[in-house]
Amino acid sequence: MPKITALLHTHNDALRLGRALDSLHPCDEVLVIDEGSDDDTAKLARQHGATVKTAIPGVTSGAYAMDASHHWVLCISPNEALSEGLEAALFEWKEHDPEPQVPCFQVPIREQNQTGWHLQPPEVRLVNRRLVNWVGEMPSNQRCENTLAGELLRFRDP
16 A cells, blocks of 8 residues: 655745645655744644654755655645545545556646635646656646546635
């Protein structure tokens, strides 16, 4: 059964981080890379059981995937949370080992704005770190043939 490390980059996200962390039930490890917050972000993350590391200036965000304990890395932002459907899809996904050559899975995004919720194109968010490297906070939207059910919810306000 594959295990998943959730990877989040934070900076003064104490007001929104709890919702994201509370949705990560399918993940076996939560790794928070803090970019110098001066609020209670790191404290809140630790209270939720996350491992917190301080970002090192000059190290690209994607390089922190190497600090994950597991090969499968789920990347989310502090203003996002897994929907119940996505949580269920990840638990089901873990019951079936993916093919070793599968590099990534994309996830539909439902984004909140001033007029309500809107479906956005899927983004690559679950990656096999042995097969995919990236520079920014999120993996590039390289062509992924696999899409997980459910949605990643992106909130406008904390």
